[in-house]
Amino acid sequence: DQQVKQNSPSLSVQEGRISILNCDYTNSMFDYFLWYKKYPAEGPTFLISISSIKDKNEDGRFTVFLNKSAKHLSLHIVPSQPGDSAVYFCAASGNQAGTALIFGKGTTLSVSS
Amino acid sequence: KAGVTQTPRYLIKTRGQQVTLSCSPISGHRSVSWYQQTPGQGLQFLFEYFSETQRNKGNFPGRFSGRQFSNSRSEMNVSTLELGDSALYLCASTLFGQTNTEAFFGQGTRLTVV
Numbered sequence: 001d002q003q004v005k006q007n008s009p010s011l012s013v014q015e016g017r018i019s020i021l022n023c024d025y026t027n028s029m030f031d032y033f034l035w036y037k038k039y040p041a042e043g044p045t046f047l048i049s050i051s052s053i054k055d056k057n058e059d060g061r062f063t064v065f066l067n068k069s070a071k072h073l074s075l076h077i078v079p080s081q082p083g084d085s086a087v088y089f090c091a092a093s094g095n096q097a098g099t100a101l102i103f104g105k106g107t108t109l110s111v112s113s
Numbered sequence: 114k115a116g117v118t119q120t121p122r123y124l125i126k127t128r129g130q131q132v133t134l135s136c137s138p139i140s141g142h143r144s145v146s147w148y149q150q151t152p153g154q155g156l157q158f159l160f161e162y163f164s165e166t167q168r169n170k171g172n173f174p175g176r177f178s179g180r181q182f183s184n185s186r187s188e189m190n191v192s193t194l195e196l197g198d199s200a201l202y203l204c205a206s207t208l209f210g211q212t213n214t215e216a217f218f219g220q221g222t223r224l225t226v227v
Contacts (some may be wrong), residue, residue, distance in 0.1 A: 046216070099207050
């Protein structure tokens with residue numbers, strides 16, 4: 001039973017446009033959410049996170065929104081760049097820290113120029 | 114500051130053998146978590162160690178085990194290897210004791226079981 005779901009396996013966006021990656025979770029005990037970017041044969045790289053006490057967190061081109069009532073979060077990338085092309089993972093934790101993370105299966109983002 | 118270091122990077126083993134993977138966390142990080150990445154299942158949590166004690170465990174068989182040393186370095190062991198154990202094994206370290214801190218991942222060990 002998947003506790004963290006990324007229902008879109010892939011997303012294609014043009015350079016300069018907004019990329020929106022979505023993530024749903026089922027466990028209401030999750031209190032900390034993170035987004036990671038991953039290239040093949042490398043470890044995931046941290047992008048941005050959000051605590052369950054917030055509904056929005058921004059860092060440069062990246063913004064994460066959390067809707068606790070819907071158990072849904074999304075990552076917005078504006079503007080999208082070709083270098084953003086990678087697999088994006090949503091992860092959740094139930095201990096307010098980046099440990100014992102439960103990951104979604106990832107969304108492959110392709111940004112074309 | 115050095116990142117998370119995993120050794121070896123690549124490994125080929127035969128079914129039935131056992132394997133030990135090593136992870137050195139970022140200096141000062143005392144929590145180490147292990148994950149398995151496969152094409153079908155994605156990234157799955159194996160276990161987490163802090164202060165030489167296993168704090169959390171994922172849903173994996175007992176063939177998968179780990180340990181942590183007093184210097185926070187960690188090892189994971191897989192015994193009686195099966196073909197399905199072929200995967201990228203990732204280690205992540207976290208600054209334990211602080212909330213809302215991210216995990217930093219190593220580059221992983223690619224294990225192939227033949």
